[in-house]
Amino acid sequence: MNQPKPRPLRPPVAELPVSQVVADFERDRRSFLRRRRGRTLIGALVFSVLLLASLHQSQFFNSDIGGDPLGRIGAFLARMNPGLAPDALFLNRATKGSLASWLYDLPLWLRLGWQTVEMATLGTFIGGVGGLGASFLCARNLMPIPFVRFVVRRGLEMIRAVPELILALVLVSAFGVGPLAGIITLAISTMGGLGKLFSEINEEVDPRQLEAMDASGAGLFGKIRYGVVPQVLPNYASYLLLRLEGNLAAAAALGIVGAGGIGIELQRAITYTEFDTYLAILLLMVGLIFVIDIASEAIRHRLIRLGGAQ
Amino acid sequence: MKSQAYERALAAAPLIMRTNWTRRLGYILVLGTVAAALAAMVVDLHIAPGAIFSGFYKLGAFARVAFPPSDGGQLPRILRAMAETFAMAFAGTVLAALAAAPLGVIGAKNVVGQPFAHFIFRRALDWFRGVPSLVWALILVSAFGLGPFGGVIALALADIPRLAKLFSEAIENGDERPMEGVRSAGVSPLMALRYGLAPQVAPVIASQCLFFLESNFRNAAVLGIVGAGGIGFELEERIRVFAFDEATFIIILYMVCVAVLDTLSQRLRAMLA
Numbered sequence: 005m006n007q008p009k010p011r012p013l014r015p016p017v018a019e020l021p022v023s024q025v026v027a028d029f030e031r032d033r034r035s036f037l038r039r040r041r042g043r044t045l046i047g048a049l050v051f052s053v054l055l056l057a058s059l060h061q062s063q064f065f066n067s068d069i070g071g072d073p074l075g076r077i078g079a080f081l082a083r084m085n086p087g088l089a090p091d092a093l094f095l096n097r098a099t100k101g102s103l104a105s106w107l108y109d110l111p112l113w114l115r116l117g118w119q120t121v122e123m124a125t126l127g128t129f130i131g132g133v134g135g136l137g138a139s140f141l142c143a144r145n146l147m148p149i150p151f152v153r154f155v156v157r158r159g160l161e162m163i164r165a166v167p168e169l170i171l172a173l174v175l176v177s178a179f180g181v182g183p184l185a186g187i188i189t190l191a192i193s194t195m196g197g198l199g200k201l202f203s204e205i206n207e208e209v210d211p212r213q214l215e216a217m218d219a220s221g222a223g224l225f226g227k228i229r230y231g232v233v234p235q236v237l238p239n240y241a242s243y244l245l246l247r248l249e250g251n252l253a254a255a256a257a258l259g260i261v262g263a264g265g266i267g268i269e270l271q272r273a274i275t276y277t278e279f280d281t282y283l284a285i286l287l288l289m290v291g292l293i294f295v296i297d298i299a300s301e302a303i304r305h306r307l308i309r310l311g312g313a314q
Numbered sequence: 315m316k317s318q319a320y321e322r323a324l325a326a327a328p329l330i331m332r333t334n335w336t337r338r339l340g341y342i343l344v345l346g347t348v349a350a351a352l353a354a355m356v357v358d359l360h361i362a363p364g365a366i367f368s369g370f371y372k373l374g375a376f377a378r379v380a381f382p383p384s385d386g387g388q389l390p391r392i393l394r395a396m397a398e399t400f401a402m403a404f405a406g407t408v409l410a411a412l413a414a415a416p417l418g419v420i421g422a423k424n425v426v427g428q429p430f431a432h433f434i435f436r437r438a439l440d441w442f443r444g445v446p447s448l449v450w451a452l453i454l455v456s457a458f459g460l461g462p463f464g465g466v467i468a469l470a471l472a473d474i475p476r477l478a479k480l481f482s483e484a485i486e487n488g489d490e491r492p493m494e495g496v497r498s499a500g501v502s503p504l505m506a507l508r509y510g511l512a513p514q515v516a517p518v519i520a521s522q523c524l525f526f527l528e529s530n531f532r533n534a535a536v537l538g539i540v541g542a543g544g545i546g547f548e549l550e551e552r553i554r555v556f557a558f559d560e561a562t563f564i565i566i567l568y569m570v571c572v573a574v575l576d577t578l579s580q581r582l583r584a585m586l587a
Binding site: 054055057058059060061062063079080083084119122123125126129165166167168169170173174175177178179180182183184185187188253254256257260261264267270271274277279282286289290293294 | 352355356358359360361365366369370372373376397398400401402404405408440441442445446448449452453454456457458461462463465466532533535536539540546549550553554556558561565569572
């Protein structure tokens with residue numbers, strides 16, 4: 005794209021005077037720079053128009069509460085401050101500024117946090133089983149019927165295209181408020197995500213072991229059980245754990261629409277404008293996600309080494 | 315016939331042919347523990363089979379209402395909400411990139427050569443990477459009032475630690491030699507970053523920002539549920555009043571928009587690479 009257009013015929017370079025060559029070069033370079041500058045300018049123009057329109061559209065400068073976005077952020081941070089007093093830190097709940105009055109409902113939050121972990125685990129497990137089934141149906145080397153592969157693949161794609169929370173909204177109105185809706189939401193979206201990843205793993209298995217299975221007259225199940233699963237189990241487990249980490253964060257957010265777990269308590273803190281409580285639950289959630297991440301990362305590294313050793 | 319072959323195989327490789335009971339017992343034990351743990355979770359969450367059946371029955375009823383999709387005569391309003399969602403995603407991504415750029419430079423090993431500071435900084439970013447944007451949006455909307463402004467900040471807050479990590483990795487992967495060359499010409503450290511590093515890193519960063527724009531368009535659609543405006547708000551309204559035909563219309567339109575944005579951004583990223 006940056007190369008100059010071919011020129012009309014002219015004498016070979018050696019016959020040209022040096023000044024002529026330099027002048028040609030300078031002219032080419034000028035036109036190249038001009039074109040590049042033009043492109044940059046157009047790009048910058050489109051970008052700034054989009055940005056200005058976006059900022060205007062999202063009421064960045066004239067919100068109903070008045071302008072001054074930075075001041076508002078400061079005020080909101082100040083309201084989140086629990087106001088811990090160093091001398092009253094370990095006093096009882098009734099004292100303002102003590103840890104006990106800030107974390108006044110800690111046992112409930114821990115229980116809901118555990119509920120979130122349970123939701124994420126069950127959702128990941130059920131979704132993983134569903135994804136496993138779907139992955140065999142859409143792997144090129146295991147499913148001989150193209151039509152089935154096509155349908156399953158498109159189905160998984162459609163599941164992935166719908167955001168989890170919108171799915172949760174629909175499922176909460178069908179299954180009622182509570183963890184069941186959350187589990188089913190996570191299971192469905194996990195199935196969409198893992199089904200695709202698993203089928204890609206399936207397609208990369210060593211074909212010779214499948215041929216050996218065919219040669220010994222094994223059926224589809226025998227092929228999967230003895231030809232595929234031993235090769236791919238560490239990879240499956242590693243993806244499953246990775247998905248579990250993501251699902252834990254998702255499960256925490258799902259509670260906000262009523263699908264169970266710690267998110268419900270977040271929503272309650274907001275409704276009662278207890279911003280310092282919100283901060284406490286937020287920190288608890290971040291800690292929870294962090295612990296699970298570290299644990300699952302340790303297991304995944306062991307699994308990867310296991311897979312490498314085979 | 316079969317038993318003869320079996321005897322021969324057993325004689326040749328007794329360890330493989332004989333059932334390994336300790337190993338099998340180990341498998342059963344692990345599987346049993348997992349199954350018991352999962353069952354305990356189901357019991358702990360008070361999940362009743364009746365609720366599952368009635369839920370699926372209701373879902374079926376929803377699905378019958380959902381087709382054919384209809385725009386309910388409010389197409390202009392829906393399109394405006396879609397534009398608002400895109401605006402939120404765009405503004406949020408730009409803000410996040412602006413804030414993450416200096417953080418990314420500070421977090422890069424080859425710019426700030428202080429291992430302890432580097433470790434602390436990375437851990438702090440890790441700590442906040444897990445917080446979903448919806449959780450930020452919930453409090454920001456109640457702090458700033460209903461409307462897209464809180465959504466923009468929420469998207470930016472959720473993206474800053476993620477982008478900063480990617481930026482610092484991009485910077486660490488940059489080639490040292492151009493930097494050295496520029497430095498040897500005797501310029502200030504800032505100029506060395508500008509002419510030695512920025513030309514290498516800019517395309518990588520730009521393509522990551524485009525990638526985040528795509529994902530933010532999805533996230534922004536969800537933020538409306540907690541009151542941050544945009545298409546999520548319209549969708550939530552329709553679902554709350556069981557107007558599933560309109561909800562289906564919005565979801566289909568939204569999927570089309572996502573596909574268009576993804577294609578455009580893929581083109582742009584291919585041009586950058």
